[in-house]
Amino acid sequence: MSPAIEAAVKKTEPMTVAFIAVKGHFEQIPTAFNRLYGWISEKGYKARGPAITVYYDIPGQVPDxxxxxxxxxxxxGDIAESEPDEEGLGVKHLEATQVAAAMHRGPYEKLEETYQALTLWVEENDYEINGPPEEAYYNDPAQTPSGEPLTEIRFPVRRT
Known part of the structure; x- marks a missing residue:
């Protein structure tokens, strides 16, 4: 059964992001974040806001x-875009995007419940998902009591 959620449609802000594009199992996420933030530091960039993961494929539909x-x-800052280097690291500018969003408080192992509830909310409110889902992490799980990570799940949407 899906949990009750508070969901809303909102517009994200345009932003410049440093990114790392990866192909492989999601277990690599912590290591990839370390590489991304190390690269940001090496370049002298200043990170701000929550870290974000965008998922282009669904486990089970594609080999891990x-x-x-x-x-x-x-x-x-005013940083120029750069194509991904040999390690997949680069910079790009993102336009504002309309998203359906819901906050998930609790362990990552329970994120699927919030994904299901948000998917149902999108359908019931006459929207359709038109892009890959993303997660924004509002606290550091390494420094947060177990079970208390705060994650915003976002689906790009448009009216049906």
């Missing part, structure tokens, strides 16, 4: 080693 995903961190 073929899953495509991207980690993003908003960065400050």
């Amino acid at each position: 080693d073929e899953l495509r995903w991207e980690l993003r961190s908003q960065i400050s």
